[in-house]
Amino acid sequence: MSARSAALPIDGRRFLIVGGASLVGSTTADLLLARGAGRVVLFDNFSFGSRDAVRHLVDDQRVTIVSGDVMRLPDLLAATEGVDGVLHLAAMMTISMDRDPWAGLDVNVRGAQNVIEACVVRGVGKLVFASSNAVYGYGPGVAGDLVEDTPFHAAGAPPAAILYGASKIVGEQLCRQAHQKRGLDYVVLRYSTVYGERQHYRAANALYIVETHDRIKAGLRPRVIGDGAETKHFVYVGDLARANAMAFEADASDVAVNVSGPEPVTTLQLVELVCELTGTSLRPEHVAPEAGKVRLTSGGAFRIDHAAAERAIGWRPEVGMREGLRRLLAWRDQAGAPAAAAE
């Protein structure tokens, strides 16, 4: 530990959330405000972000919503002025990387560079960078306990998935390089698949939850692609928001840790859990993969270990899959499931 602390307390401080009009961004903003943040700036270009996600925040005098783009460094230089901590969430995921690799690499690579540049130039106290378990890759090589030095397995995975994972590896290393050369304090959090209230239709893995729920509500049998035996490891958005806050608060810097829920599930278990929570008598049906649609499957059973996060920032997940799903389904029933976003 260096003599200078990398801890950034929340109370009274000013935070910028890049990609703030999102599931993770809005939930983290709620938490930062509840913990006494002096200001929270939500920066988004609203291409995927949604005004709905932040509508409940606009009456808080401490909240500012800025329409800007990570591809425009001046937007970020303006938004980081006087800011103590930055949470960088803006990214394209695998489905977008499949549709438009130019935009995807722009946002995930150049966007990360611009955010880091703004943080360094403005002397931001700490950057929390949202990475992904995609840095461990895909396929049968991804098996057992995934710890932070697990290599990136790519053989046989769809190009868009590999591009996404590689772009997150690049982002992490840009943070490390900025720490080594320019003194930027940062924590990388490798999110596993996020789910929770305000769930959208953009994450390939979380689609199973919302699509299963949609089908049950329409009186249709939920679908499982293949045998559903492959592992998925989710994290509840409220737990993730705590991890973001704790990454600021902890005296940790220059570190990358997993943030994952208590335990993994299989796809089939997940679909059955949704069935059980809705009380439906509909049973899942197994279907063949659709040609041309990016779905990620893995051969091996794996578990994303989160012990390092506890050591680095004192975090561990609190909400299990059943309780998290119950909250998500309750929100969807109450809010009305949103129309599928045209990502």
Place this chain on the structure above:
Amino acid sequence: MSARSAALPIDGRRFLIVGGASLVGSTTADLLLARGAGRVVLFDNFSFGSRDAVRHLVDDQRVTIVSGDVMRLPDLLAATEGVDGVLHLAAMMTISMDRDPWAGLDVNVRGAQNVIEACVVRGVGKLVFASSNAVYGYGPGVAGDLVEDTPFHAAGAPPAAILYGASKIVGEQLCRQAHQKRGLDYVVLRYSTVYGERQHYRAANALYIVETHDRIKAGLRPRVIGDGAETKHFVYVGDLARANAMAFEADASDVAVNVSGPEPVTTLQLVELVCELTGTSLRPEHVAPEAGKVRLTSGGAFRIDHAAAERAIGWRPEVGMREGLRRLLAWRDQAGAPAAAAE
């Protein structure tokens, strides 16, 4: 194998070499011309490329030298008009990625996208994409036989090295994606460290050869950083030029294979071989790593397997380390060692 052949014979065909004013580019141009290529366009922005490297080619009526930049798609669209095969070499390596990650990611990611875009738009018959064994990463995890589905090991490596490796993974996947979505035929060759006549000062690994030679000529003991026990696996530039040509000629597409020399060496063996070939009585001295300088070391002994290249394109290396070094040193003695390039 598809009914349509992906083979592109050399004789009478037109080739573009992007990053052509280089060690690999000029040697490959020599070979393509010797095999009857109808036209060879050498495209370079001459930031690292050198007029010296292509001076011997300018009198050949079939050769065109184009000053252009991979960051400018119009330059590439103009250069690919009427071209049958493209060899994409232009890239920043680890040392550049350390000095300027903005330029490095521009060239390696956006540059690759521009080259691929031009190939697709112009209906180029085949793209040969120069990747690197850097896609297997660095450190103790890189051990044993490195075959093409070896994962990317990054833990503990310098950020710039990981950025370089990740940028090559991205380039490979952009080729795959263009093949799947737009029908581009391509072969990815994962070069191991290249050495040979016209050797430059830009590749971190090959620096050992030229720096050892320079010190011996100056009457100084050659230096080995640490114990010199780590593995390096080189490939002679003439062998690499044959691999490039054979990748065009073979009925192979949508494949990525290693191209490496017959056997790896350790750093110490390499330095001792240079000593032996120069006939010096100077003995290597072991020194500590210089702070702040990017040097790549690996913990495990490894060998870059090239059996897949033989299966895919019929290639195997012919020139061993001793003979290749003998040629390189003879060229340096005759040409006078060039001044260290200011990369």
